[in-house]
Amino acid sequence: MNLWSRLMCSCRRRSPWIFHMNSGSCNGCDIELVASLTPRYDAEQLGVRLEGSPRHADILCITGPVTRNSVHAIETVYGQVCSPKAVVAIGSCPATTNVFIDSRVLDGPLNRHIPVDVFVPGCPPRPDAILQGIAKAAEILAERGSRPLVNEENQQ
Amino acid sequence: MNLTIALARLLIFPGLLFAVPTAWFFLWVERKAVALMQQRIGPPFMQPFFDFIKLLGKTTPARSGVSGLLMKAWPLLAVSAAAGAVGLLPVLPLSGGFQGDLVLLLALMELPSICIIAAGFSSRSIFGEIGSAREAVLTVSYNVVFLLAVVSIAVSQHTFRLEALAQLPASPLRWLGVLAILVCLPAKLHINPFSLPNAEQEIYSGPMIEYAGPELAMWELSHGLEWVAAAGLVATLAVPHFAAGWIDSLLFVSLSFGIVLLLSVLAAATARLAIDTTARFYWRCALMFAGLAIASTLLMRLRA
Numbered sequence: 001m002n003l004w005s006r007l008m009c010s011c012r013r014r015s016p017w018i019f020h021m022n023s024g025s026c027n028g029c030d031i032e033l034v035a036s037l038t039p040r041y042d043a044e045q046l047g048v049r050l051e052g053s054p055r056h057a058d059i060l061c062i063t064g065p066v067t068r069n070s071v072h073a074i075e076t077v078y079g080q081v082c083s084p085k086a087v088v089a090i091g092s093c094p095a096t097t098n099v100f101i102d103s104r105v106l107d108g109p110l111n112r113h114i115p116v117d118v119f120v121p122g123c124p125p126r127p128d129a130i131l132q133g134i135a136k137a138a139e140i141l142a143e144r145g146s147r148p149l150v151n152e153e154n155q156q
Numbered sequence: 157m158n159l160t161i162a163l164a165r166l167l168i169f170p171g172l173l174f175a176v177p178t179a180w181f182f183l184w185v186e187r188k189a190v191a192l193m194q195q196r197i198g199p200p201f202m203q204p205f206f207d208f209i210k211l212l213g214k215t216t217p218a219r220s221g222v223s224g225l226l227m228k229a230w231p232l233l234a235v236s237a238a239a240g241a242v243g244l245l246p247v248l249p250l251s252g253g254f255q256g257d258l259v260l261l262l263a264l265m266e267l268p269s270i271c272i273i274a275a276g277f278s279s280r281s282i283f284g285e286i287g288s289a290r291e292a293v294l295t296v297s298y299n300v301v302f303l304l305a306v307v308s309i310a311v312s313q314h315t316f317r318l319e320a321l322a323q324l325p326a327s328p329l330r331w332l333g334v335l336a337i338l339v340c341l342p343a344k345l346h347i348n349p350f351s352l353p354n355a356e357q358e359i360y361s362g363p364m365i366e367y368a369g370p371e372l373a374m375w376e377l378s379h380g381l382e383w384v385a386a387a388g389l390v391a392t393l394a395v396p397h398f399a400a401g402w403i404d405s406l407l408f409v410s411l412s413f414g415i416v417l418l419l420s421v422l423a424a425a426t427a428r429l430a431i432d433t434t435a436r437f438y439w440r441c442a443l444m445f446a447g448l449a450i451a452s453t454l455l456m457r458l459r460a
């Protein structure tokens with residue numbers, strides 16, 4: 001690895017910008033994600049910034065059990081995040097559909113639609129756990145960025 | 157001013173080579189001040205640099221046609237205009253300059269806002285267009301106060317040359333003008349309470365919504381350079397210039413830093429205002445400052 005790509009790798013790890021998306025969650029996980037940005041947990045120490053537009057983001061944070069209505073939106077937003085990108089599934093809902101399992105309005109879990117890099121289990125997970133998940137995703141992102149082509153093939 | 161000196165000022169000091177690290181530093185101060193006000197630790201010192209490099213390494217969505225080209229051009233134009241504005245600042249004593257460079261500085265400081273408006277409209281996103289419309293309303297409102305303040309300072313001291321302005325002793329009208337400029341800066345820099353065009357929560361960062369990767373990095377950089385230019389302009393007008401060169405430069409830098417700190421604390425302490433309140437606020441400000449300026453001129457005439 002030459003100097004530039006090492007620098008790029010370290011910068012990617014230290015500056016994960018996140019975009020938060022709700023796919024039909026009960027709002028518990030969303031509150032915890034917001035809590036992890038508040039002064040008490042201070043995600044900005046890790047360089048995390050909550051972005052308004054998916055185009056600016058590196059990490060897509062998805063909460064909720066993926067309702068049928070939200071599938072199309074999830075795929076669109078996933079496409080709008082520019083690569084290299086990573087996905088964090090927050091809560092037990094996107095991982096397993098949790099208490100909503102067998103509901104006929106659901107089309108989950110999340111990894112049926114897009115590749116998920118980190119699952120943060122819990123109902124809802126603690127803000128510390130969410131931050132750990134984001135940090136982990138940032139590491140995955142940094143590694144992925146240094147070998148983009150191989151990875152794109154893996155995703156498809 | 158011959159070509160070599162002009163190029164050196166644009167590229168080395170106080171131009172790009174000096175201004176880019178300063179811009180990152182000011183962006184960090186902005187975020188850190190907000191964090192400290194909220195009793196957080198805040199981002200690490202190198203954060204704006206990390207963000208910039210990271211954005212350079214991201215892909216951008218493929219865009220075709222004229223609007224794609226335009227979308228690439230706006231951020232570059234904004235960065236070059238802001239860097240040019242910084243290059244004109246008379247940081248070093250006896251740095252030269254030319255008659256009327258104040259006018260050029262004002263024009264260059266205005267260009268990034270115009271680029272933002274154009275960028276929002278060429279992105280063809282509905283949120284981008286709302287953001288651009290807001291930016292346009294904001295520009296029309298605060299510029300009345302801003303331009304009046306700068307022009308009245310220049311006219312009262314009979315020169316449109318920055319170097320000469322920096323060396324003249326301050327008058328009451330000048331302090332009034334500096335105050336008026338300070339009131340306009342939050343809107344010029346799109347920070348709270350006037351961060352209407354780039355509101356993340358309401359309109360998904362407005363004109364910037366479609367920008368990604370290196371183009372977004374350029375916008376961030378132009379925002380930082382605008383900080384440097386704006387703080388530098390106020391410092392130029394407010395610092396009394398002494399004979400000794402380095403004290404001047406030191407005062408200049410520390411005053412710019414103080415202005416950035418002041419504005420960041422203001423941003424942390426306030427919430428976003430609505431667009432009509434903002435417009436009304438600036439038009440009232442314009443009336444008030446105009447009244448005060450006329451009064452102080454009359455008083456000076458009477459005393460003379």
Ligand code: SF4
Binds near residue numbers: 027029099
């Ligand atoms: S994991 Fe629990 S808290 Fe989170 S969205 Fe699902 S049900 Fe709500």
